[in-house]
Amino acid sequence: MKTVMSFFAFVAAACLLAASAQAGAPLVGTYTSEGGQVSHGRHTESFANDGDFLTVGNAINAASWDGATLGVQWSYSCPDIMSTMLLADLVNPVTGDGQKIYKKTFSGGTFTMNGAGEAWDGGDATYTGVMNYYSETTTIIYSNFERVNAVTDITWSGYFNGPSYPCVQWAANGATLGDTSDGSMLPAGFPPFVNPMDCSTGRTHGIWWQDSDVTMTIFNCPVPVDESTWGGIKALYQ
Numbered sequence: 325m326k327t328v329m330s331f332f333a334f335v336a337a338a339c340l341l342a343a344s345a346q347a348g349a350p351l352v353g354t355y356t357s358e359g360g361q362v363s364h365g366r367h368t369e370s371f372a373n374d375g376d377f378l379t380v381g382n383a384i385n386a387a388s389w390d391g392a393t394l395g396v397q398w399s400y401s402c403p404d405i406m407s408t409m410l411l412a413d414l415v416n417p418v419t420g421d422g423q424k425i426y427k428k429t430f431s432g433g434t435f436t437m438n439g440a441g442e443a444w445d446g447g448d449a450t451y452t453g454v455m456n457y458y459s460e461t462t463t464i465i466y467s468n469f470e471r472v473n474a475v476t477d478i479t480w481s482g483y484f485n486g487p488s489y490p491c492v493q494w495a496a497n498g499a500t501l502g503d504t505s506d507g508s509m510l511p512a513g514f515p516p517f518v519n520p521m522d523c524s525t526g527r528t529h530g531i532w533w534q535d536s537d538v539t540m541t542i543f544n545c546p547v548p549v550d551e552s553t554w555g556g557i558k559a560l561y562q
Contacts, residue, residue: 348447349489350439350542357538361443363388363397365535367478367498368510370517370527375505377462377474377531378408378426383520384433384458386535394515396438403433403458403480404520411461420469430458432520435482435492444542453492455482460498474500476533483545491545496538503531 355361367386372379383404387395407429415422433455439448458480465473476498483491502508510517510532517527 348439349486350437350444350446350448350451350484350492352490352542352544353444354539354541355443356540357536362538362540363390364538365389365398365496366394366514366533367535368515368517368530368532370519370530371504372405374529375503377503378405378428380405380407381520382530383518383527384430385515385518387515389513394513395436397442398435398437399515400433400435400455400480401515402518402520402523403430403455405429406431415466415469421467423463423465426462426464428460428462430460433458433480433482444540448486451484451486451489453482453484453489455480457481474531476500478535490542493541493543494539496535498533498535500531500533504529 357364365386366389367384369377370383370385371377372381376382381404383402385401387399388397390396405428409427409429410424411427412423412425415424435453435455437444437451437453439445439451458478460476460478462474462476464471465475478496478498479494481491481493483489502511504510510530514532516525517530518525519527
């Protein structure tokens with residue numbers, strides 16, 4: 325009888341330990357700006373070369389925007405362009421009117437999300453994580469061969485820091501509001517331009533965007549049946 329009781333005590337303790345390990349994990353689910361769970365945001369892309377937001381080495385810095393303060397709910401920083409591919413050139417060669425569509429692939433980056441009081445609140449005051457994939461499909465609009473506007477579709481994925489914590493996927497739309505190529509300065513209320521090398525804010529040239537239609541999906545990461553590194557797991561999302 326003592327052996328049986330000890331066995332059940334061990335099982336109960338193991339279950340309690342497993343539950344406590346997950347007590348702070350963000351809650352699995354899909355959260356949207358349309359549904360009011362995720363704030364809209366703003367992001368900047370620093371220029372490695374002034375006037376060119378298609379250059380390898382450009383870096384992203386993004387944060388939620390509640391109309392008064394940046395980064396209260398979420399932020400992410402420092403993915404930088406690794407490659408740019410022209411998907412379509414629809415500019416009229418005579419008039420110079422039309423658009424070009426590019427796929428920009430980035431590498432690196434980290435993210436932070438508020439926990440307390442949010443729809444995904446699982447017990448932690450703040451959640452941090454590492455991005456393993458980031459890309460933008462950017463449409464540049466031209467008139468008379470001059471760039472007049474741009475919009476972008478943002479997608480990224482990553483994993484939360486924590487024992488057995490879940491993964492995250494993110495999608496949003498961005499519309500450019502200005503850039504420094506015409507001598508303009510970055511307005512107040514936007515994330516500063518960052519250097520991808522160390523996430524410092526020393527760069528002075530770039531472009532700034534308003535982000536909307538945000539969808540964040542928190543989901544359980546696939547667990548391989550055999551031993552694997554995080555690198556192998558992250559590769560599943562690329």
